[in-house]
Amino acid sequence: MxxxxxxxxxxxxxxxxxQTEQIEFYKKSITDNGGEIINHEPxxxxxxxxxxxxxxxxxxxxIQFKAATEYVAELEKRYKFNENVLRYVVVMIDEKKFKLKxxxxxxxxxxKPKREDQAEESIDAEFMDPAEAEEAADEE
Numbered sequence: 001m002x003x004x005x006x007x008x009x010x011x012x013x014x015x016x017x018x019q020t021e022q023i024e025f026y027k028k029s030i031t032d033n034g035g036e037i038i039n040h041e042p043x044x045x046x047x048x049x050x051x052x053x054x055x056x057x058x059x060x061x062x063i064q065f066k067a068a069t070e071y072v073a074e075l076e077k078r079y080k081f082n083e084n085v086l087r088y089v090v091v092m093i094d095e096k097k098f099k100l101k102x103x104x105x106x107x108x109x110x111x112k113p114k115r116e117d118q119a120e121e122s123i124d125a126e127f128m129d130p131a132e133a134e135e136a137a138d139e140e
Contacts, residue, residue, distance in 0.1 A: 001066045003038070003095050008079060008088040009058035012045055022084055023061055029078060035067030052086045064093070 010022055027037055043060035052058070067075075072090055079088040 001034075001036070001068055003064070003066050003093045004072060004090055005062065005064045005093050006075065006088065006090045007060060007062050009048070009052075009060055009086045011084045011086060012055055012057045012059055014059065014084060018084070019059055022082070026063065026075070026078070029075065030063070030065050030067060030071075033067065033071045033074065035065050035071060037063060037065045039064040048086075055086060058086050 006026075008026070010019060014022070023040070023042070027040065030037055039062075041062040043062060045057050045059050048056055048058050072092075076088070076090055079085050
């Protein structure tokens with residue numbers, strides 16, 4: 001058995017019960033065919049990079065699992081014929097090089113000044129000695 005990772009995007013107009021039903025269907029399908037679910041991460045509703053079937057958002061789900069290589073084709077077939085799945089991908093994971101880690105929230109970037117002269121001042125103040133920064137502030 002090999003380790004796989006699948007991400008699928010569900011129709012954003014599905015209700016909470018229908019979403020849960022779809023997710024449980026795929027999890028049950030994996031376990032019924034001799035697989036083992038390692039991790040399931042619901043990423044929630046995210047904006048798509050481009051519109052798919054007139055939808056600009058989708059409900060993302062990640063499932064990491066172990067299964068036989070023959071089952072992957074069956075899983076892809078199930079995704080393909082389900083009209084509630086907008087996109088999907090199944091990838092084999094090399095366990096020696098890749099450790100299964102939970103998804104981290106994106107890092108928020110620091111505030112960027114709008115004008116170039118403000119950018120230079122903030123960069124200079126950032127790398128100055130605290131005493132020099134106070135003197136520069138007093139001069140202004």
